[in-house]
Amino acid sequence: MFRYVRPRDLDEAVAALAAGGDSASLLAGGTDLLVSMRQGLVAPAVVIGIRGLPELNGIGPHGEDPLRIGAGIALTDLAEHPIIVARYPALAQAARSVGSRHVRNMATLGGNLRLPTRCWYTNQSENWRASRIPCWKTDGGLCHVIKTSTTCRAINSSDTAPALLALDARLEAVSVRGRREVALADFYNDDGVNHTTLASDEIITAVLLPAARVRTLFTKATARTGLDYGYGTLAAAVTGSNRAIRSARIVAGSVGSWPVLLAHAGAIIVERGLNESAIADAAAAAREDLGEVANLFSPPGYKKRLVRGLVLQVLEQLRRQKLPVD
Amino acid sequence: MADRQFITLTVNGDRHRVPVAVQDTLVDVLRNRLGLMGTKRGCTSGACGVCTVQGDDGRAVLACLSLAVEWDGRALTTIEGVATPAGLHPVQQAFLEFGAVQCGACTPGLIMTAKALLDTNPNPDEADINEALAGALCRCTGHIKVKEAVRQAILRMAAATTEEPDGRTEG
Numbered sequence: 001m002f003r004y005v006r007p008r009d010l011d012e013a014v015a016a017l018a019a020g021g022d023s024a025s026l027l028a029g030g031t032d033l034l035v036s037m038r039q040g041l042v043a044p045a046v047v048i049g050i051r052g053l054p055e056l057n058g059i060g061p062h063g064e065d066p067l068r069i070g071a072g073i074a075l076t077d078l079a080e081h082p083i084i085v086a087r088y089p090a091l092a093q094a095a096r097s098v099g100s101r102h103v104r105n106m107a108t109l110g111g112n113l114r115l116p117t118r119c120w121y122t123n124q125s126e127n128w129r130a131s132r133i134p135c136w137k138t139d140g141g142l143c144h145v146i147k148t149s150t151t152c153r154a155i156n157s158s159d160t161a162p163a164l165l166a167l168d169a170r171l172e173a174v175s176v177r178g179r180r181e182v183a184l185a186d187f188y189n190d191d192g193v194n195h196t197t198l199a200s201d202e203i204i205t206a207v208l209l210p211a212a213r214v215r216t217l218f219t220k221a222t223a224r225t226g227l228d229y230g231y232g233t234l235a236a237a238v239t240g241s242n243r244a245i246r247s248a249r250i251v252a253g254s255v256g257s258w259p260v261l262l263a264h265a266g267a268i269i270v271e272r273g274l275n276e277s278a279i280a281d282a283a284a285a286a287r288e289d290l291g292e293v294a295n296l297f298s299p300p301g302y303k304k305r306l307v308r309g310l311v312l313q314v315l316e317q318l319r320r321q322k323l324p325v326d
Numbered sequence: 327m328a329d330r331q332f333i334t335l336t337v338n339g340d341r342h343r344v345p346v347a348v349q350d351t352l353v354d355v356l357r358n359r360l361g362l363m364g365t366k367r368g369c370t371s372g373a374c375g376v377c378t379v380q381g382d383d384g385r386a387v388l389a390c391l392s393l394a395v396e397w398d399g400r401a402l403t404t405i406e407g408v409a410t411p412a413g414l415h416p417v418q419q420a421f422l423e424f425g426a427v428q429c430g431a432c433t434p435g436l437i438m439t440a441k442a443l444l445d446t447n448p449n450p451d452e453a454d455i456n457e458a459l460a461g462a463l464c465r466c467t468g469h470i471k472v473k474e475a476v477r478q479a480i481l482r483m484a485a486a487t488t489e490e491p492d493g494r495t496e497g
Contacts (some may be wrong), residue, residue: 099461103388
């Protein structure tokens with residue numbers, strides 16, 4: 001059984017995490033950790049309760065950063081915050097699409113950003129897993145989904161990750177070794193087992209966002225309207241007018257072990273503007289950026305066709321949106 | 327047991343000092359230590375909502391995904407604390423009138439979900455109601471009668487607030 005510790009501040013929390021090492025788990029909302037513990041996917045020796053730590057709270061401009069969001073914010077509060085709703089709608093939409101309202105009342109932004117990857121073969125009971133040959137994620141040497149894969153292909157189902165990657169966010173992480181910032185673009189690995197570059201002694205403390213003069217949108221394709229992990233998600237952020245697009249960041253989520261920046265699609269929009277023919281070509285080009293896709297939770301070939309459809313849908317909606325004003 | 331400790335928990339206004347094991351979830355403590363069996367243990371993965379309770383901010387939270395030790399010093403409301411000596415809560419009354427019940431297993435969770443919605447948003451629209459109820463499932467029938475009941479409860483509570491400035495609802 002694990003030991004539970006409740007640090008009073010961030011210093012105590014990072015000290016406890018450094019002492020616990022790989023056998024420590026952070027507990028904030030608990031909506032993923034408790035399920036993973038029940039399924040025997042993690043068995044921490046120490047659980048560090050960081051819910052409500054003052055250093056993880058707060059949202060607003062901070063120093064040089066136009067917006068700093070404490071990683072401990074509940075997804076409900078993130079989705080309803082007036083600044084987020086008005087200026088970073090893709091993030092509000094992404095936060096709102098996680099789980100149910102009950103879950104969002106508990107789950108935090110930091111937790112969603114480091115959500116463990118999921119797979120139909122591992123996210124099951126221990127007995128279920130025991131009836132299969134172990135895979136890359138369960139200390140074995142194969143992938144049940146893509147037989148030829150030399151790495152784990154479990155899916156990163158975070159909804160806030162693609163939205164924040166489209167918004168070009170940075171993360172702040174703190175450990176006993178100090179504080180560092182990392183671009184979200186450098187935070188994830190295309191590996192279902194080691195899916196983030198976060199060190200085992202680091203806590204995500206905040207998300208830092210650039211000034212928002214962008215049109216942004218997030219959408220999520222699910223089996224049902226509520227509660228599901230996505231078959232695929234798409235987030236996009238564009239700056240400039242339709243004829244003179246200055247930047248276009250288009251990101252597909254829930255299609256691989258990391259959120260995928262659709263660089264070819266974005267380059268087409270920047271080069272040719274946001275118009276029907278460019279959008280159609282960008283949607284077709286998304287396939288190149290996706291690479292090999294594990295069609296977990298969906299039929300073969302589905303996800304590539306889905307992403308094409310999502311790019312069309314999101315860019316067409318953005319094209320019709322009014323330009324943001326200050 | 328060495329991993330047992332006491333927590334102070336205020337449930338429905340009553341303060342309890344309860345021994346808990348570190349791995350106990352809030353629903354374990356409510357049911358097994360305090361005998362409050364209205365809060366159910368269902369999917370234990372955040373999908374069904376039968377363990378819904380209201381935290382001290384009025385929001386719906388899942389008692390099966392909360393470690394009891396994390397609730398030390400906090401207050402919550404369970405289904406047992408919803409009715410008053412004066413009578414049923416408008417949400418409960420509306421569930422009765424609209425027959426928004428079949429086997430009943432999901433009913434406490436649905437009522438807590440609806441109450442949390444109305445406590446945090448007195449005038450929810452259709453989308454708000456759907457969004458809230460998406461986290462509390464009924465497997466017998468569906469959500470139509472539940473939604474009718476919630477809409478009725480909204481009207482009742484709004485009327486009661488207008489009639490009685492102190493916000494009490496009719497008995």
